[in-house]
Amino acid sequence: MTFTRRKVLSGLAGLAALGVAGGGARYWLGRPADPVTHDYELIAAPADIELIAGTKTPAWCYGGQAPGVELRARQGEWLRVRFTNHLPEPTTIHWHGIRLPLNMDGVPYVSQLPVLPGESFDYLFQVPDAGSFWYHPHTSSAEQLGRGLVGPLIVEEREPSGFRHERTLSLKNWHVDKQGHFTDFSVPREAARGGTPGVLSTINGEHAPTLELPAGQVVRLRIINLTNTVTYRVNLPGGNARIYAIDGNPIAPRPLGKTYWLGPGMRIDLALKVPPAGEQLSLRNGPLRLATLSSIATTEDEGNWPAPLPANPIAEPDLQRAETLRFNFEWAGTLSSDAGQGDAFTFWQINGQAWDINDKTCADRPIATLKKNGHYIFELRNLSQYQHPIHLHGMTFKVISSNRKRIDPWYTDTYLLGKNETARIALVADNPGVWMFHCHVIDHMETGLMAAIEVV
Ligand code: C2O
Ligand code: CU
Ligand code: CU
DSSP: OOSOHHHHHHHHHHHHHHOSOGGGBOOOTTOOSOOOOOSEEEEEEEEEEOSSTTOOEEEEEETTBSSOOOEEEETTSEEEEEEEEOSSSOBOOEEETOOOOGGGSOOBTTTBOOBOTTOEEEEEEEOOSOEEEEEEOSSSHHHHHHTTOOEEEEEEOSSOOSOSEEEEEEEEEEOBOTTSOBOOSOOHHHHTTTOOOOSEEEETTBSSOEEEEETTOEEEEEEEEOOSSOOEEEEOTTOEEEEEEETTEEEEEEEOOSOEEEOTTOEEEEEEEOOSTTOEEEEEETTEEEEEEEEEOOSSOOOOOOOOOOOOOOOOOOTTTOEEEEEEEEEEEEOOTTOOTTOOOEEEEETTBOOOTTOTTGGGSOSEEEOTTOEEEEEEEEOSSSOEEEEESSOOEEEEEESSSOOOOEEESEEEEOTTOEEEEEEEOOSOEEEEEEESSHHHHTTTOEEEEEEO
16 A cells, blocks of 8 residues: 555654644645645635525635635646645545545545644645546535535646637535525435435525526536535536536537436536527526526627547556456445444445444555556446445546446546446556545445545
8 A cells, every 4th residue: 555544644753853844834745845836825714605695604615615716727737726724623625536646635544634723735736637627625524515615626628629618617505594504414314315415506606596608609518516415417408518528528529418417526518509699598407497598699700619629648448458346335224323422324335344434544444456557347336226426536437338328438537326227437547546436425425435445
């Protein structure tokens, strides 16, 4: 294992000699001690936001807003974020979908120690892939993400993509009551089922907003589901829209179709041909309106469909020589009788093992060990009646087959595994480290549905 908890801790012992570096930043795990500049100063702090008119919701914000500020980088370049924690509790930032070194992955006790209140941490990494990604903590996730610590991370293509217009649509479902007060982020009886849903849907922090789009233009809509538990059934009746990328990875553009199931953590990039001025479209979740897209006159020439986006540099798994590993996702089904204050409930397991979010040593017992640069097929079997958006850190995988639907293979970091579905994904294990492999329904992940996969 590249980074064990012990090594993290001995890294911390080294810190005693180093002390707290200038500017309050602290470094370990061999980070260079002199990153003098950074692209973003990102602060996590409590702040009241107005989700419901006339009420205050005590959110936790990145950069003073929830969802957090949009971070942007250019493909192949470095993203350097000086992060400061002004929350009343420890946190970290995980960069969902970004292929980066383990020590930047934001998993507590695996990548780094939690960033304590008042401390800073410099996240510095290159972004190899262009696309729509996002960031969030990997500590006390139900509450921290639930309170608003989620934000879009956009990696622009190396060369201009051909889209002249784009909008980011961050979907979030909030656990609030009518007064704007937070309700429970995770209720055991819901965690044991589909996950605890919120009740108020927003786009970029606003309920059912009207978004103005330039008439006749093709606009890239980056739709990001950064909600804890809800799968959106995205549809756009009457809209002329094509999917250009899924979860940050380009596909051969195809029509949006009737409905796209966007699970927690997942993204789609749509190209929308905006209708003539004065017309409106309704972006919906099933029958519910998420936003009104309103077409506004423009003097620009009519837009055309851009060329497909260039592929990201992801290693192609060789299915002929790949080794197959099987992963069963099951309901574990017991409310442990000795579950007292602070104990975690266990409802879910992967291959008979449940992750305990309170046990800092779980990652020392990886569920699978992959050989560096080995080729693998993962067979994912869902033995439950609920769907699970299965997410892997550190590496991007290719979806190759399912017993439930026809698969046109694509690359992703998250696969929405349907009820009782068996799907096969493949990857080249080209990133050494210990990588979290979990369901992105946050209360499933926090009640057992997480494991570590190591690449050595
Ligand atoms: Cu969005 Cu462990 O990830
Ligand atoms: Cu992730
Ligand atoms: Cu799940």
